[in-house]
Amino acid sequence: MTEFPKTVFHVDMDAFFVSVEELFDPALKGKPVVVGGQRQERGVVSAASYEARKFGVHSAMPLRTAARLCPEATFVDGHPDRYREYSEKVYRVLESFSPQVEMVSIDEAYVDMTGTARLHGPPMLAAHKLHASMKAQTQLNCSIGIGASRLIAKVCSGKAKPHGVFYAIPGGEAKLLAPLDVRDIPGVGKVTEQKLRGLGIHTVGDMATIEDRLLERHLGKWGLALAGKARGEDAGAWFAGTIGQAEPAKSISHEHTFNEDTANVEQIEATLMRLSEMVGRRLREHGFQARTVQLKLRYKDFTTITRARTLEMPTQLDNEIFREIDHLFHANWRKGAEIRLLGVQASSFAAPSAQGDFLNDGDRGRWQQALSAVDRVRDRFGESSITLATGMKGGFRERTHENPVGLPGKDKPVPD
DNA sequence: TCTGGGGTCCTAGGACCC
């Protein structure tokens, strides 16, 4: 048996959000486009077209900054549903090239192409076939990096942008990495970069000359991992590991930044209720029961706290989540202080409990049934068709928008 | 020009148990 050389593709969609928006509005093509919100809004750029990038606009930049740098840009709200839909199309294309596909984000994936030469030809040929197939089936462009490990492939896809292929021939990894800025290594952010600069380390090559223990002392576990490998030894194994199915989620969260800071308790509680509903809904969708519930609170001055509580009984119910969150809020809010952001997170998922016990559990059972009914209404009429009231004592109080739907109190029948 | 939203992983300290 011949050992096939490990061949990993890192496939990165080009300006993904912008490209998807262009499919829905072809007039955007060739123009500077900023996705993420309107020009005067509080928020940041999710994605910028290559035309907008020429003006210095890039993702994570405040929208208002982008508007100043590029006044002629068209600002577009993001459409997560569209991106998810296209992400699935991308996945299906990749899956037709190899069974080992791992989406690492909505617009990026690792594909293990080891041993596929008979089917798809050598790596460069396979990559060009993938380009063509991607374009034909999704109308989108991607960039492809090829290497003997995830890290090498990832670095290569960066070099391939836009709409190119970059192949690191096995054996040349250390040479490829040496001139790179430390910041190009995934996992090295602003803070780590500054620490490294303080040690006189600017490139991956510099890193190779530093003693392991020094890196470990300054960067901990991660530093140690970087150290040996920067020398090129075992470079092929950086982040090597099985490429396969995504792991199940470990947490589910929603957060909201107010357009204007607020200390209005009703507005705050309404927001916490809405966030709790969104989290509960997704827990039920996934069949998860969460043991830990966490509140996130960011004040006007950007100081941020999180406060968590682990429950005796895991839950997936909006009202139980909200009860904990509301309690955490009142126990920790500096009363009267203006709030910029609120967040609700659920984590520590328990194995799905015995359904029977749960459903027969009196009050909780009724809530479970009522919320399932709410989920069905939302499936049919949209998210905004129905919402629970805040300050819920006892059963539901109805509060509806355009599409009024009555919710049951706990003694009333559940509608279908 | 103030700084989104949804995630993962790591560190560190305290409680608690053996």
Add this chain to the structure above:
DNA sequence: TCTGGGGTCCTAGGACCC
């Protein structure tokens, strides 16, 4: 009796990614 140490759970904060 004057004080060990390992393991696990929980909480809070922070770095980082797209």
